[in-house]
Amino acid sequence: MTEAGRSVLHPKHISARRREWNKTLLGLAFISPWLLGFLWLILYPLFASLYYGFTEYAILTPPKWVGAENFITMFTKDKLFWTSVGNTLYYVAISVPLSTVFSIALALLLNAKVRGMSIYRTVYYFPTVVPVIASVMLWAWILNPQAGPLNYLLGLLGIQGPGWLSDPHWSKPALIILGLWGLGGATVIYLAGLQDVPTHLYEAAELDGASGIQKILFVTIPLLTPVILFNVIMGLIGGFQYFSQAFLGSAIGAGGQGTGIGAPMNSLLFYNLYLYRNAFGYFQMGYASAMAWVLLVFVLLLTLLIFKLTGRFVYYAR
Amino acid sequence: MSKMSRRNFLKASMLTGAGALLAACGGTATTQPAQQGNAPAANQPVKITLWQSDWGKDYNEPMVKLADDYKQDVAPNVTVEMTFLPNVSEKLISAITAGNPPDCTLIDEGYGVPKMAIQGGLVSMKPYFEAAGVKKEEFIPFTWETIIYKGEPFGIPGGAGSILMMINRDAYKDAGIDPISIPKVPSWAQFKEWSNKLYKRDSSGKIIRIGHDPMSQWSNFRGIFDFKIYDANKTKLMINSPESVAALTEWATLLPPDVNYEDITSAVSGAPQNMYGAWMAGIRGMEEDDYWMFLAIDKYAPKMDYFVNYLPTMNGKEEEQKGYTGWVWAMAIPKGSAHQEEAWKFIKYGYYDKAEMLADTLNWPSKISAFAEFEKRTIAIMGQNNRLTPYMPLFALPKQVGAYFEPWTPIYNKLGDQFGTAFESIIRREKTAQQAMDEVVASLQPELDKAQGTF
Numbered sequence: 175m176t177e178a179g180r181s182v183l184h185p186k187h188i189s190a191r192r193r194e195w196n197k198t199l200l201g202l203a204f205i206s207p208w209l210l211g212f213l214w215l216i217l218y219p220l221f222a223s224l225y226y227g228f229t230e231y232a233i234l235t236p237p238k239w240v241g242a243e244n245f246i247t248m249f250t251k252d253k254l255f256w257t258s259v260g261n262t263l264y265y266v267a268i269s270v271p272l273s274t275v276f277s278i279a280l281a282l283l284l285n286a287k288v289r290g291m292s293i294y295r296t297v298y299y300f301p302t303v304v305p306v307i308a309s310v311m312l313w314a315w316i317l318n319p320q321a322g323p324l325n326y327l328l329g330l331l332g333i334q335g336p337g338w339l340s341d342p343h344w345s346k347p348a349l350i351i352l353g354l355w356g357l358g359g360a361t362v363i364y365l366a367g368l369q370d371v372p373t374h375l376y377e378a379a380e381l382d383g384a385s386g387i388q389k390i391l392f393v394t395i396p397l398l399t400p401v402i403l404f405n406v407i408m409g410l411i412g413g414f415q416y417f418s419q420a421f422l423g424s425a426i427g428a429g430g431q432g433t434g435i436g437a438p439m440n441s442l443l444f445y446n447l448y449l450y451r452n453a454f455g456y457f458q459m460g461y462a463s464a465m466a467w468v469l470l471v472f473v474l475l476l477t478l479l480i481f482k483l484t485g486r487f488v489y490y491a492r
Numbered sequence: 493m494s495k496m497s498r499r500n501f502l503k504a505s506m507l508t509g510a511g512a513l514l515a516a517c518g519g520t521a522t523t524q525p526a527q528q529g530n531a532p533a534a535n536q537p538v539k540i541t542l543w544q545s546d547w548g549k550d551y552n553e554p555m556v557k558l559a560d561d562y563k564q565d566v567a568p569n570v571t572v573e574m575t576f577l578p579n580v581s582e583k584l585i586s587a588i589t590a591g592n593p594p595d596c597t598l599i600d601e602g603y604g605v606p607k608m609a610i611q612g613g614l615v616s617m618k619p620y621f622e623a624a625g626v627k628k629e630e631f632i633p634f635t636w637e638t639i640i641y642k643g644e645p646f647g648i649p650g651g652a653g654s655i656l657m658m659i660n661r662d663a664y665k666d667a668g669i670d671p672i673s674i675p676k677v678p679s680w681a682q683f684k685e686w687s688n689k690l691y692k693r694d695s696s697g698k699i700i701r702i703g704h705d706p707m708s709q710w711s712n713f714r715g716i717f718d719f720k721i722y723d724a725n726k727t728k729l730m731i732n733s734p735e736s737v738a739a740l741t742e743w744a745t746l747l748p749p750d751v752n753y754e755d756i757t758s759a760v761s762g763a764p765q766n767m768y769g770a771w772m773a774g775i776r777g778m779e780e781d782d783y784w785m786f787l788a789i790d791k792y793a794p795k796m797d798y799f800v801n802y803l804p805t806m807n808g809k810e811e812e813q814k815g816y817t818g819w820v821w822a823m824a825i826p827k828g829s830a831h832q833e834e835a836w837k838f839i840k841y842g843y844y845d846k847a848e849m850l851a852d853t854l855n856w857p858s859k860i861s862a863f864a865e866f867e868k869r870t871i872a873i874m875g876q877n878n879r880l881t882p883y884m885p886l887f888a889l890p891k892q893v894g895a896y897f898e899p900w901t902p903i904y905n906k907l908g909d910q911f912g913t914a915f916e917s918i919i920r921r922e923k924t925a926q927q928a929m930d931e932v933v934a935s936l937q938p939e940l941d942k943a944q945g946t947f
Contacts, residue, residue, distance in 0.1 A: 232611050233585050233586075233589055233611065234585065234588060234589060234611035234612050234613045234827075235611055235612060251938070253931075253935060254910075254935075318761050318762065319757065319758040319761045319762075320758055320759065320760075320761045320762025321761065321762040336754075337754045337757050337758055337761075340754075340757035340758075340761060341754055341757070342920075435909065436913075437912075437913075437916075438916060439913055439916050439917060439920065439922075440913050451909070454579075454582040454585070455582070455905055455909075456905055456906060457585065457607070457611060
């Protein structure tokens, strides 16, 4: 006890800094479930994989430090690495712009004042909720060279449809078409963005004699650019991580031959698929970890570059 | 809550990050020491977990019968719980790393046993084999190599397979091939001739029937060409040697000059998706597999008039049948199995003591002395009047005389993948056999060099 009967532990006697630290600890305690999950399931594996990227690691045996050997092999000796990079860039370069254009077009259509629009919106969004495996199996049937409806319709137009998933020249376009089927998610986001476009701008444009296309080009699109930026970045990240559809599609393209990974003829050997094969097929977890970090750094740099260019292309209404 | 000071924030962040970094660098995956568990008391209920590949409902269900037979005949207190999974070896390695593997596992990935053994993922069977008197000579020759790593067995050969020709009489007659004229051991030239004759087009020129799909079964035919993969010491890849290239070039001539491989994939894609669907629908004129085809044929093509014949040899001679080969899956015990002894007892029952019981699972035993009893048991299952019954003895011969097999090295999986892609490029006429094989060798010879001494 001290003067006036107050305990030495009375708050008055605890320094302000100590009080602040106690409050900090209290806050950390409240977020600790999330924090522990983040540390254990995200941050630890992240740094672990960085370490493993510099090792030869076969999962069941201890990792052996090899320095930058994995990275050197990747960039200078592994031809399949470049095949996987090429396939992934092909997919991203075509699917992201296409899906952006089609999503915007779809959103503009679904923004029209038409009776029963909620039904149309539901129908266009529905493919987004179909599980990946189910959608690939469905499209494997649609794209079946012999019995599929797409080649049948092409045949009616006098065009002989290609082999799609079983043809190395058409397998990636087949997956791009499959991807366009699931535009509903991005469309909904564009639709929300369209609600934010002030109507007075359209009225002003009309007064200036703008046509429908001009209104879209000079009013809608500029004001939609923040949403486009978001969807493009998400599309790029998703594109570079493309896996499930390629995994299933290549099993179908292989027709039961071999492992199927990347078939036919490595045309579907996407980056993540090759990473997976190295990790779980060849038990080269160190090399796969190195590949994962190369992908991370590349996507990070690309995203930073895009953000740096936003000043030129993105309009934020203030 | 008052605003956190910058100093405290930095302190907390650094502590967090350092902790994560230390945890990442300090921790490495270590396998749990083998937890054999205490041997259960006699008659105490025991559950053994077994993982195996998902072969589809038709072929999964018979596998359960072996477990039922074991429980009934030998160990009423033991229940074998089977789990059917795709990509078993990928899941297995994760399970072993986590210290939670199944008690035993069926590995049907080619050379999956040495692949796991080199990582220390499997229990050596050597002490078990020595105690039980299990010997190499008792097994089909091409199966034994698949369970060996550094001279020690890490699994036991289970169901073996080798292919024979399944001939649809109607398709052959339609193609102008007299089925009666087919010799017991055809030559490669005859086989190729039939394959070419079986191609059929409709009025628009679209292919509606093919002969032998050149992408199919190369691994079972390559012994006929004596295709060399490595040199004798497994130090050098030989797939681009003049003899190997000649073999591949000759094989590629199975695709007629006026047919593109896209035509074949297009024709076959319209077939029913069940097993052997394209052959049973008459789209594939030639099909090859082992005796278990009878199950699918009885179910999906009960009226098909077919018979079985040996694969060709280069010159149609019986002494060349040593070029036949096959494949096998193996049973193994993962490191960390909780019931290692019980698992071994089950494996020994099903794949050694009573190997003929594999008849119940529609798998051919690898133990040669079990063949006779196995055939009787299988015929009892198939029925005396089954269309395949008269041909059962033919299925035994390739397993008894076939001596060709692909040796294992640590580059086996990569070689399989890269060879497969290169092989496809040859069939699709995008590269010559020499170009394709040179590329594979350039890619993998350095890895083989690096792996010397590890296997």
